[in-house]
Amino acid sequence: MPFRDECGVFGICHQAEASRQTYLGLYALQHRGQEAAGICSGDGQGLHLHKAQGYVADVFTEAALDALPGDAAIGHTRYSTTGGNVASAAHPFLIHGRFGQVSLCHNGNLTNTEVLRAKLIADGHTFTSPSDSEVLLALINRAQADTLEDAVVSALRQAEGAFSLLILTEDALIAARDPHGFRPLAMGHAGDTTAFSSETCAFDLVGMTYDRDVEPGEMVVVPRGQGQIRSRFPLPRVQAKPCVFEHIYFARPDSLVYGRSVMVARREMGRLLALRHPVEADLVVPVPDSGVSAALGYSEQSGIPFDFGIIRNHYVGRTFIEPKQNIRSFGVKVKLNPVRHLLAGKRVVLVDDSIVRGTTSKKIVQMVREAGAKEVHMRIACPPTTHSCFYGIDTPKRQHLIASYMSLKEITGFVEADTLGYLDLKDLETCMGDDGAEAGSGFCYACFTGNYPVAPHD
Amino acid sequence: MPFRDECGVFGICHQAEASRQTYLGLYALQHRGQEAAGICSGDGQGLHLHKAQGYVADVFTEAALDALPGDAAIGHTRYSTTGGNVASAAHPFLIHGRFGQVSLCHNGNLTNTEVLRAKLIADGHTFTSPSDSEVLLALINRAQADTLEDAVVSALRQAEGAFSLLILTEDALIAARDPHGFRPLAMGHAGDTTAFSSETCAFDLVGMTYDRDVEPGEMVVVPRGQGQIRSRFPLPRVQAKPCVFEHIYFARPDSLVYGRSVMVARREMGRLLALRHPVEADLVVPVPDSGVSAALGYSEQSGIPFDFGIIRNHYVGRTFIEPKQNIRSFGVKVKLNPVRHLLAGKRVVLVDDSIVRGTTSKKIVQMVREAGAKEVHMRIACPPTTHSCFYGIDTPKRQHLIASYMSLKEITGFVEADTLGYLDLKDLETCMGDDGAEAGSGFCYACFTGNYPVAPHD
Amino acid sequence: MPFRDECGVFGICHQAEASRQTYLGLYALQHRGQEAAGICSGDGQGLHLHKAQGYVADVFTEAALDALPGDAAIGHTRYSTTGGNVASAAHPFLIHGRFGQVSLCHNGNLTNTEVLRAKLIADGHTFTSPSDSEVLLALINRAQADTLEDAVVSALRQAEGAFSLLILTEDALIAARDPHGFRPLAMGHAGDTTAFSSETCAFDLVGMTYDRDVEPGEMVVVPRGQGQIRSRFPLPRVQAKPCVFEHIYFARPDSLVYGRSVMVARREMGRLLALRHPVEADLVVPVPDSGVSAALGYSEQSGIPFDFGIIRNHYVGRTFIEPKQNIRSFGVKVKLNPVRHLLAGKRVVLVDDSIVRGTTSKKIVQMVREAGAKEVHMRIACPPTTHSCFYGIDTPKRQHLIASYMSLKEITGFVEADTLGYLDLKDLETCMGDDGAEAGSGFCYACFTGNYPVAPHD
């Protein structure tokens, strides 16, 4: 139950039902953002946009999809960020400019947005929202370049930080990923149709085959008419640093991310966790849903039986009317309910994916104890989270990350666990097949190490 | 039942409940546009925007108004135009640019939008909608000027056509009107509060006093903090040409427009119509609501009794489910119902404000005859409408205006009236107190004469 | 601006689009109730019901009407009453009972509801709402009768008070009116189609011809299959006492009510008012919309010019967000706006249909004075309202009716008019063509006289 990701993207070209397939793709990516959704489609008449706050299933009606004709589309599902005019921050963004209509949506976060924006404003540009997508569109539009494609390259060269983006124009669907490849972006096909998605689970739903990732620093251009798909690497080559947290928490377990099975990685994390932090116990219990795979791995390695000692209510929606009176642990219990008959009298290994502020972990430990657990041994399937993310994940400021100001012992006391064990960074690297040596390998572990691949300007 | 206006604007400064008063102002201006509504307010923290499709009463909830804090606000109510992404065309528009946040809404239509837009796009600017409001904001932002105020002047000097606009910035509320003053813009106060409105009926509702109009070519700056209200006339002086159709049809009869009572002007139109086009008849019947005042004038002058021989159903909303089977004259009858007992056997003078395509007039005449009228003498309280408007009124193309291709006799036959009389242009001038001679007087009569004060570029 | 009526009913049989025509009928009757609407239709499969709170146009969508198939339907539009489960009080009511499915809606109010209800409850019956419609349905179902038709007769014989009702069964559409005929119920046709409506304006919209009223005490049975329309008079013959207030205020002016033109009656009321209560004045001004016809009559008789010195905003809906700060006369001004230029310096005759509590009248007089009127002479187109209604009109309790506890002079002072004149009862009778003598003539004037044709039990 950690950080919140900022979005999922899906795009498709040469598909008669482009907007409907994009709708389905976003449906499969709904876990990446529940605040807003949008689709921009293109036909011979231009681009068509529909976006609004809400779940994908609520934002799009039959009528809304019918108003998004054409054989190419891009879409976005978005997590809430604080403040501002929320409605105006939904993606995709669509501009009318010197390249005609251009639409863009992205997953990630530029680290030099404010610098770029200030410069663009000084040059006379205006913005309708604080979104860095608008900054990218402005850079494209004002690039000293004759073609849209070169203009995109120019813009991407100025952008720093994390971006996995999709651009739809009157002529092409373009996908691009920042040089470090912080955020995922997969590419697939079915017949002549080409698609891009934050995760492969969206391909599974629409019956497409995953081919490969858009590579860090790569720009893939899919012409909307005739013509070959073109790949370019116009950005400086640096060591790739894809976000490891996608594997720890964000991605759906049935997805391949960076070409690896999320579920397999998580199970391996649990297994190594059991090796490093064994404990005598009766039951391995995951915090659902994100701790499940690691808990299975822990159970397998340790031989301690696994069971769902905590059940999640999947009907909990975005809105909920709180009782006026105080109900003990209500905030946690509305989502999670301990199974007393499994837990009573047991020594429990409680497996979660991560600890952020520590307050939720504390409540869950309390809840498990109230349900009768004799001992609660907390195991976390990643290293202590000590630093904020600047590459597209909505983390608290550093001073609110419990591991940034408390020792392991203090955290153990705070969350009221009998013992607490985190996965070692070394082990995490092992799980990710990362030997930390050769060029091209490696992941971004900045939230554990503070070693930021790109220094944040803003 | 003629053309449709494109909007109403209301703005206010130095008012603790600025957004609520703007809401009320828009409520009173609802007749000027039912498609969308929006308010932008400003407090010490910046500008806050809420806009959506629908009636004012539907767009704004208590919560929406609470999210629009501050002591200054501008608002807009909008008529639908065809095509495009309707949602993105609602006013006000809000940009972040070199002058910080700037919001703008306007009533009117620039006649050189396409020229300006093409130039701005060539210079690297981008737009999110086809609205000319965005063009104005771009001109402001890119003006070679050090202050927002000078930038506005620069922008207005480039704009041609019709605009009565309100601008809200972090420092001021600015009102401006094009040099011809095509569209109305009134100014009022209550204590220290200053307000602007398309019509004075909005001042009546919020308890403000009408002081004067923003004059053609004038720019009024109301500083949001301390400081005097400043008036400038930065635009070239030309003969004022306010739209006479506001008095004929658009404005609410209880409003003062251009400082004149709409109701008084309409009654006078009816009176002169009776003088020029007398007829022996039993009853003067208005097409409600727009023909009522003229019909009263006709009755007074002619001595023929006045009565509501047609009743309007005021509960007719924007949506209506049509019967599948054919009901005679259904389209007209859903709004208007003839009163058989008044009309049966009578020679009726039917007074309407104008004839556009002629098809509705034909149906109304038929309806009145079916209700038993022996004779139907149609009297129109303006001259034949022969030309399209380019200054903010949604008129059909010239070739669809019946008076542009039919003679009086032919129109009489088409609408199946026994006789038909239009108000003479000369008489209309008289009603408006316009002697057609001195500078500074005069109105825009282009829809009757084709004499366009500003040549349309687009 | 007086009492509020409780509903409008419309029913139709032998019409392929029965529910759509009923929708249209209710649309035309919307002024009789804006709180809730409902339609029950019948086809070979049984009866189908849809009802909900809201305007007719909001309650019914295309899908809702498509789910109401069949060639017979009844519908209802309802005014709010205080308290209780509002949703459950919408009409029509539909029961499954010994005569199969039976649906009923009505306009009016039984005066012995509580007695009947108590008896039925004692006999083991249950109710889902406080509605007297349910009582009628229970009486029908429990009648000692072999046929539904006889059961209805039995029920009606037990019911006291006011009812104009429509019943839809699997076999017939039945219309009935209480012996006094308190509330209106018109009957019309088009080809083989038969329809019933509270007012004839609904017939006008759907293209039907008004034939006659369902007579007081009459029951009309329209068989849904083959068979003649049957008329019965199963109820005791008493002197008819239709509600005169329909003509004074409720009905649309374009309707015939009790076979008489509402507009003609109102104009006559104004004329006689001018004869009895003349005054030297400059302008006759109606309180719109209900005072318009009477004001025209007053003007005609007195020779004093008529004009719309007060304009009504027809966009005022059911909900309205009030300003937090005090705006003078806000509650009245949101609907009504005085036209300063017409009123300033004038001696005004202000014509309204009635005075209930006096508080609104006082505010309107104040508003007219603030707009500059030199004198305000109030003229009321009916006698002083001194008694509550028990026959279907939502009136305040007697002690809140200003005319029940104040003299004419006191009321004049309270509403701050210079003079005040009410229409005499005698003159009202004259307007209604009621010589007060022969049997069969006469109206219910109980709200002016306290002579209740049926004593209220409850």
Add this chain to the structure above:
Amino acid sequence: MPFRDECGVFGICHQAEASRQTYLGLYALQHRGQEAAGICSGDGQGLHLHKAQGYVADVFTEAALDALPGDAAIGHTRYSTTGGNVASAAHPFLIHGRFGQVSLCHNGNLTNTEVLRAKLIADGHTFTSPSDSEVLLALINRAQADTLEDAVVSALRQAEGAFSLLILTEDALIAARDPHGFRPLAMGHAGDTTAFSSETCAFDLVGMTYDRDVEPGEMVVVPRGQGQIRSRFPLPRVQAKPCVFEHIYFARPDSLVYGRSVMVARREMGRLLALRHPVEADLVVPVPDSGVSAALGYSEQSGIPFDFGIIRNHYVGRTFIEPKQNIRSFGVKVKLNPVRHLLAGKRVVLVDDSIVRGTTSKKIVQMVREAGAKEVHMRIACPPTTHSCFYGIDTPKRQHLIASYMSLKEITGFVEADTLGYLDLKDLETCMGDDGAEAGSGFCYACFTGNYPVAPHD
């Protein structure tokens, strides 16, 4: 993925926030029905009802809950059944009758509804819906009994079939369960507050302690004022036959049902399934979510590793826009996605709770094969479902139950599994601790055996 249950009930007494706690209770019971929800509360002024179609979180707003005051409430969440006026079928039902206001909601299905209803109609009663709840209320109201309590007893004695019901009156909250106890009904407390719920997971959320079940044939009366809770057994004693399917599929795994842990029972089913139907395989994969516990048991017993080879998208809501073109296995894939990297090349044991028509099982097997599984061995955690349910579960007619017309071998072929194994009835009894011998023990296994404890009349 089998039958659908028809509802969940929750009631509470002596709780200041009765309606809010009921809302929370229904929230926890949302899995038992997503079609409609309702709450009836009681305070000194009477009973208050709100019910509508939709999820609990959508049906109830703060305002709706504020309009449900009082310290006692009952609530219901309902599954859709086909046909009829859906809106009118939402629970609770509220009547005004000889015992004042009485509200009722229930889980279950009377098997003699039509008989009772026909009799009641013959006696003059009427109904507003086809619901058997209305029949129960009518029986109560018409009972020859002086007290509400005796009337309830009288009604229950006439009712046959399955009912776990809650009644709220002006004086008491009453819970009752049919003599066989087909459907669950638990009882709990917190301080002076007493509550009833279909499942104990609702008690967990509101912080109450589960005490015991309302016993088969028991009626528990909680006086709303002072007074002891009273228990009566007014119904004939028969052998209890609680529905075993609650443990197989319906109930949340964290609930106690009939005092037993659902999760423990399911795990045991999986374990015995492994004993009876072993197979050489590489992976045990549940059909989520209902097959998870049994799959864990199967894995534990067999030693074959468990993993989530199929992932469920929990964001799938009630509405979903289908693609127009054909996507292979789309209907299943929108909810369930196979994890290719886990399944590829594996011999898979696929564990589901039951097979109804067989069509969904077939699609899941296909999907798992397409994901690369080498062998698919289906294991079902209950016996073959050969008979329909008449006690409150929405099952297809017998002829659509695949096990009613196909042999094991044929079903294996139909679903395209390599092998197929069902749990033996004997083993199911063992899991439920049912020795099938002593009186008072036993469960309803009719859907597997056709031995109906109560013969259906209707």
